[in-house]
Amino acid sequence: MRLARHSSGKILPERAGPEDEGTEEMVSSVNVNTGALIALQNLNKTTKLLEVSQLRITTGLKVNGPKDNAASFAIAQRFRGDIKGIESVKIALATGDSIANVAVTAGQSISDLLNEMKAKAVQANQAGLDSASRSALHSDFTALRDQITTIVSSASFNNKNLITSGATALSVLSSIDGSTITVSAQSLDITALGISSSSLANSSAAATALTSINSAISLGLLLGRVPLDRLKDLLKVVDSRRTAFTDPKLTAILDEIELRAKVELAKLGQI
DSSP states (O other): OOEEEOTTSOEEEOOOOGGGTTHHHHHHHHHSOHHHHHHHHHHHHHHHHHHHHHHHHHHOOSOOSTTTOHHHHHHHHHHHHHHHHHHHHHHHHHHHHHHHHHHHHHHHHHHHHHHHHHHHHHHHTSTTOOHHHHHHHHHHHHHHHHHHHHHHHHOOBTTBOSSSTTOOOEEEEOSTTOOEEEEOOOOOSHHHHTOTTOOOSSHHHHHHHHHHHHHHHHHHHGGGHHHHHHHHHHHHHHHHHHTTOOOHHHHHHHHHHHHHHHHHHHHTTOO
């Protein structure tokens, strides 16, 4: 509707001319058409729901941010943090397990070599043995001892050696709160075993060497308790953490850790 000033000075509605016919009716129909407004609202609502659905399909998450559901998002973020933390613990445990397994395998090899050295010492302990035979036994004895040195120097994983001279204990992360499992080191070099100067040059020296080897074998067996104690501690940690989590991903990780620990215990004859 247009307004115009009358000759009397009053402002009155201006009569529509031919060119304005239908304009006012058209404007009114666009602004106050209830059906069109409802359709527009439904379209906007549908578009919004479609965007939410597409986002959920893309991310695989029902709650993608605080605006979806602040409480659920906060809980989800906490669980995501726990999952990441346990995955890191799993990596740390796997690394620690590898380091300990290398040490244990090396210890078993050293134990086998000590048994062979014991057999040579027993043979050399025989009185009246001719010099050629004694010299051959001594050479074999020395070669076996050199193999122990080689094994000790190569028993390293991730730059960590638990059986070399001066080795320090290994601390392995065992939980997301920072708890650790300690694996003690056990030096198994020929000096620690007490056989660095052993000789089979004569019957008396062979008897002394036999005593030293028996002590060395007992020392080597100490290493067998390292993984046993470590695995038992690991199972205790898993049991203590299991009741704290209900998320399937977390419990699956704990199940895998527990299974690996039990397999190793079975190898040691503890299950």
